[in-house]
Amino acid sequence: MEERAPLRVVVATGLHRAARRQAVEALLAAVPRSVAVHHGFEEVGEGVVRRSIRDRWGTHDERPIELVHACASCALREDLVPLLRRLAGQNAYELCVVEGWESVDPRAVSTAVAAEESLALAAVVTAVDTGRLVADLSGHDDLVDRGLDIAQDDDRTVAEVLTRQIEYPSALVVAGDRRPEDAVPLLEQLNPAAAVIPLGPGIADIARGAFDPDAAAARANPAWAQYTPCSGGRVATFTWTRTRPLHPERLHDALAEIVAGCLRGRGRIWLASRPDTLLVWDSHSDLLAIESAGPWLASLPEAAAELVPPARRLSARLDWDPAVGDRRQHLAFTGLDLDTERLTALLDSCLLAPGETWPAFQEDPFDQTLGTQ
Numbered sequence: 001m002e003e004r005a006p007l008r009v010v011v012a013t014g015l016h017r018a019a020r021r022q023a024v025e026a027l028l029a030a031v032p033r034s035v036a037v038h039h040g041f042e043e044v045g046e047g048v049v050r051r052s053i054r055d056r057w058g059t060h061d062e063r064p065i066e067l068v069h070a071c072a073s074c075a076l077r078e079d080l081v082p083l084l085r086r087l088a089g090q091n092a093y094e095l096c097v098v099e100g101w102e103s104v105d106p107r108a109v110s111t112a113v114a115a116e117e118s119l120a121l122a123a124v125v126t127a128v129d130t131g132r133l134v135a136d137l138s139g140h141d142d143l144v145d146r147g148l149d150i151a152q153d154d155d156r157t158v159a160e161v162l163t164r165q166i167e168y169p170s171a172l173v174v175a176g177d178r179r180p181e182d183a184v185p186l187l188e189q190l191n192p193a194a195a196v197i198p199l200g201p202g203i204a205d206i207a208r209g210a211f212d213p214d215a216a217a218a219r220a221n222p223a224w225a226q227y228t229p230c231s232g233g234r235v236a237t238f239t240w241t242r243t244r245p246l247h248p249e250r251l252h253d254a255l256a257e258i259v260a261g262c263l264r265g266r267g268r269i270w271l272a273s274r275p276d277t278l279l280v281w282d283s284h285s286d287l288l289a290i291e292s293a294g295p296w297l298a299s300l301p302e303a304a305a306e307l308v309p310p311a312r313r314l315s316a317r318l319d320w321d322p323a324v325g326d327r328r329q330h331l332a333f334t335g336l337d338l339d340t341e342r343l344t345a346l347l348d349s350c351l352l353a354p355g356e357t358w359p360a361f362q363e364d365p366f367d368q369t370l371g372t373q
Helices: 017-030 072-090 106-114 133-138 158-167 183-190 201-208 213-219 248-259 310-319 340-349
Strands: 007-013 034-040 049-055 058-065 095-099 119-129 171-175 195-198 230-232 235-242 264-269 277-284 287-295 329-336
Touching (some): 007 072, 106 119, 106 158, 133 158, 195 201, 248 264, 248 340
Antiparallel strands (some): 049 058, 230 235, 277 287
16 A cells, blocks of 8 residues: 655734744645634633634634643643644645634644654744834833733733744745835844745745754754844844853843843843853843853763754864863844944943953842842
């Protein structure tokens, strides 16, 4: 018996519904024997998730789905993956486009699809309305403000969700009636690894590839990502790397000024009060999170260092300094009309000065958010 080929799957996401729908329709039109599956969370507050299945000629199945809990993870586990298995078993389609709900993170969906032997994850694509891009990346709306929250405690922001949808995939589809000149450079700098493509028949090419969720997650992880400066028009990505620790009080006092005017900030920092802890910097507009990502490799015994992810070991080798190991500041800020000289001076002013030390009895303003170490 001839072995059945896996069903190719493209995961299509995007906070901008109209742009995402246009991308899905373009895929259905460009790829023969293709079908799209979508789970709608418009009525999730009433405990209802609606699933639709459609092809290039229209919707041929739409129904409410009963789940243990009406949430994205339950829809993925209890309905989407079993449905994809059934579609693969029917051998009626060459491609299935999984169209995500507006605020769904593509990583969980992609990981689940890639784990199935009967499925072949071809690509993850995010469609973006270029006319709304800058406003949404710089805004302060929470998902709940727009009715896009998909869980009871979903406190994510629009900027955070859109950024993650842009930085993770292998392709970014640009759509919308307005095409600001800053949009494409901004997408290219937020995700240099993605192909930025227009709507049209050429979109079929993304369905012929292969997507590795683990590699994509590793590429986007600020604990070991290597950022490079870049500029295009008004858009610039500024990088700052130093091998001296940061003074906690001076940094804390400067945080609001550092993130002001930046659409995106990411990377890792070294605080003088936490010499063994790698801290991840993750900012979306002026919303900033600083969290522990474990120890610096230089603080670990050699045997323990061999247990960390290979991507982190490689990054540490690239960063290695004979005096401080992999400890360093490595931050990247992306925005419009960035004043890089001001940012450089501000960040440098937060470093410990030569000969300056951090006495244990001084107050660490990060204790409340990171925990005393």
